Amino acid sequence: MLNFLRYPKLLIKELLIGDWLIILLSLVGIFYLFQTLWTNEHAAKVQIRIGDKIYATYSLNQQREIHVHGKIGDAVIRISQGKARFAKSPCNTQYCVHQGWLSHAGQAAICLPNQISLELLGDAKPYDSLNY
């Protein structure tokens, strides 16, 4: 009775025209899901927060260094060629600096000791990465 496990061809014969249709539609649907959910939108703006307050929002279309005064000292945020990063931070761990360049909408870098965070925003905000 379990012969079909040894001969996969016996199984394919069970497929009817509607089944093939469903499989084809599913493949198209999954391809579409990959396309829409896995393409990273390039960011347009960077939002800087200090604590729970929005400090400022800058366009990424510029070459600029921003000095921000945080909880324990001055941090330097660099904007260049559509990307942004922590360039300098007074914190001990330097995790925020090591995170490097952020370029896609929704990406974020957070400096907990200094209570400064960066979040990149697209033209339409795809999701809220700092809420949770």
Next chain:
Amino acid sequence: MLKPAHIQTTADDHRIAKLTAFAIALHMVEAVIPSPLPGVKPGIANIVTLYVLYQYGFATAAWVSILRVFASSLLLGQFLSPTFVLSLSGALLSLAMLWLTMHLPKRHFSAVTLSILAAFAHIAGQLLVVRLWLIPHAGVSYLIPIFALAALFFGLMNGLVTAKLIAVNTSNKAI
């Protein structure tokens, strides 16, 4: 004095119990198979659900599916845990999908179609719970394509096995 409780059972109850036992056994087998990605499982217990749907109708299939979820979670020590809630939400949504799709013309749509669509419904139910309760973060959407692909693959496999089981069973009856 307390009288010993006596529960009247019907032939239907016995059948449901037997079929559920099959489903639980498959669920247990699956529980020991390691998964490369958390949440991606073949769901072979659903072969029983689907087979029962074709042989005995929707009500029996619903009983078998829900009882299997409860009993398996008790056996694995997951009752009322997030795993159990995920399992239940997936089972409920795929039952709803089966209820809708069982009316498709049998000439063109076999158990494979039902299996694939139920697998999609299953993963949709689980992702809904994950998104609303466990990980309330839109980043969950990155996982949707992977889970959908896995659902298509395993739904196809389970559906093929079910279709074959039904075919074998009907030809045996004919003899």
